[in-house]
Amino acid sequence: MEPETSTTSAASPDEGGETPSWVWWVLAALVLAVLAGSAVAWAHARRGKHWREDLQRAEDEVAWFAHVLLPELRQSRSLDQVVGGWEVGSPRVGAAEDRLTVLESSAPSETDGARAQTLRDAVRRASQRLDSLTVVAPHDTWALDLDEVAQDLDVALSSAPQPEI
16 A cells, blocks of 8 residues: 555645745834834934024023113113123123034034024124223213124024024
8 A cells, every 4th residue: 555645735935824934024124124213313303402492592692682781781871880781791691602602513404503603603793892892991982882782683683594493
């Protein structure tokens, strides 16, 4: 007698039932790639949001300089009072200038960097003008000079490129 031959054989992957293991590996790799990409995009968006919040705080300081400090100095009755007021306010203005310098170098885009640079340059020019105003011999136009500095800061606040959202 002849040995019986088995008519059952192992099902090949092409015959239905089972999915090859390489398909699961490719699917897992795709899922990991999507998760990694999402994490990177989320982190980038979060950094951009924090950067814009920092820029807004720096803009608020520039606005304080233009709309609070300079008008208060403008109400002074003498150049000596302006000098005293500037000595009190200048550290805060210097901190805003420093913050804008950092923001410029860490900007998420060129437009954002240009916004920070425009504001930083305006604050720097205004500070230099006030420093020179307070160290030169007294003159009669200091109030007009303060008005001009405030106007220059307002122009920078309104005309600098707006950050990208």
